[in-house]
Amino acid sequence: xxxxxxxxxxxxxxxxxxxxxxxxxxxxxxxxxxxxxxxxxxxxxxxxxxxxxxxxxxxxxxxxxxxxxxxxxxxxxxxxxxxxxxxxxxxxxxxxxxxxxxxxxxxxxxxxxxxxxxxxxxxxxxxxxxxxxxxxxxxxxxxxxxxxxxxxxxxxxxxxxxxxxxxxxxxxxxxxxxxxxxxxxxxxxxxxxxxxx
Amino acid sequence: xxxxxxxxxxxxxxxxxxxxxxxxxxxxxxxxxxxxxxxxxxxxxxxxxxxxxxxxxxxxxxxxxxxxxxxxx
Numbered sequence: 001x002x003x004x005x006x007x008x009x010x011x012x013x014x015x016x017x018x019x020x021x022x023x024x025x026x027x028x029x030x031x032x033x034x035x036x037x038x039x040x041x042x043x044x045x046x047x048x049x050x051x052x053x054x055x056x057x058x059x060x061x062x063x064x065x066x067x068x069x070x071x072x073x074x075x076x077x078x079x080x081x082x083x084x085x086x087x088x089x090x091x092x093x094x095x096x097x098x099x100x101x102x103x104x105x106x107x108x109x110x111x112x113x114x115x116x117x118x119x120x121x122x123x124x125x126x127x128x129x130x131x132x133x134x135x136x137x138x139x140x141x142x143x144x145x146x147x148x149x150x151x152x153x154x155x156x157x158x159x160x161x162x163x164x165x166x167x168x169x170x171x172x173x174x175x176x177x178x179x180x181x182x183x184x185x186x187x188x189x190x191x192x193x194x195x196x197x
Numbered sequence: 198x199x200x201x202x203x204x205x206x207x208x209x210x211x212x213x214x215x216x217x218x219x220x221x222x223x224x225x226x227x228x229x230x231x232x233x234x235x236x237x238x239x240x241x242x243x244x245x246x247x248x249x250x251x252x253x254x255x256x257x258x259x260x261x262x263x264x265x266x267x268x269x270x
Contacts, residue, residue, distance in 0.1 A: 013202045017215050020207035020224045027232055028239040029225070032260070037221070077260045079206075084267055120268050145205045 002065045004047060014138070015068050018075035021145070026082055036071035040064040069134055073126070076141035080119055083148035087112060090155060095170075096163055103154040111151050118144035 002010075023029060043064035047057045090096045091112060101108055122140025129136040159166075204215045207224075211231055218224050225236055 012219050016218055016221055016224060017202055017204045017207070019221045020215060020218065020228075021204050023221075023224060023228055023236065024204075024207040024210055026239070027228070027236070029236045031238050031240045033221075034238065074260050077264050081260070081263055081267060116268065119264070120270075123264060123268060123270065142205050149206055149209075 002061055004044075004061060007044070007061055007065050007068070010065060010068055014072045014135075015075075018072045022075040022079045022082075025079055030075075030078060032074060032078065033071055036067045036074070040067035040071075043067070073134060073138065073141065076138070076145060080141060080144055080148065083145065083152060084115070086155075087115070087148065087151050090160075095166075096160065099166065100156050100159040100163055101154045102156050108151065108154060111147060111154075115144060115147040115151060118147055 019033060043060040046052055046060040052060065090100060097105055118140065122137045122144055125140050126134065126137035202216060207213065208215055211227070213227065218227070229235055
């Protein structure tokens with residue numbers, strides 16, 4: 001049974017780093033995190049309520065820790081889904097995949113598969129350890145996010161920013177070349193037809 | 198490793214030492230200085246479930262459903 005010191009040790013050593021990773025990436029505060037902290041706080045308040053029995057105090061601390069454990073795991077899961085969404089935008093766009101990453105397309109794809117596989121492994125560990133030790137999957141999710149970080153680092157923000165205008169320039173050049181080829185082909189056909197007549 | 202107090206992204210991205218942060222409020226203040234703006238409270242997209250029939254709008258989140266959908270589980 002955890003005590004109040006265990007609870008806040010867990011908050012400092014696991015919850016705060018998980019929160020900093022998530023908020024550091026999305027640059028906003030997820031409401032889900034705040035809801036869980038509010039729930040945990042309600043149980044801590046009951047722990048300090050002079051009217052609660054020692055058994056009730058213990059139950060409340062245990063419940064508060066459950067909320068903190070859940071929000072820690074959920075922070076990494078939210079972070080993974082956010083990263084996956086950003087990486088998918090690159091993978092699904094031919095132009096961005098070819099010109100906006102500082103890594104070969106093959107390497108990027110293999111890393112993306114590893115990123116998904118690592119999350120699948122973590123998720124399997126998590127579902128198998130429900131009610132036993134939900135934190136068993138924590139290292140697995142961190143490992144998946146580490147791979148995700150390498151993928152995100154490979155994305156060139158400047159090229160990505162300029163991708164729209166670059167794509168427009170390439171399209172214009174392609175259209176101009178097609179127009180010239182059509183024009184030359186037209187003249188050539190006309191000459192051939194005139195000679196045949 | 199549980200209890201090692203390490204981050205995967207935060208420390209490398211912001212050049213910070215997580216051991217110097219004890220609360221989420223301190224993290225917020227630090228990131229807000231780096232960003233040059235206040236952090237906004239946001240609902241994690243794509244995983245909001247609204248319960249109908251409630252007097253107050255009730256929102257809960259289903260990160261597991263979203264994760265499982267992406268992982269094809």
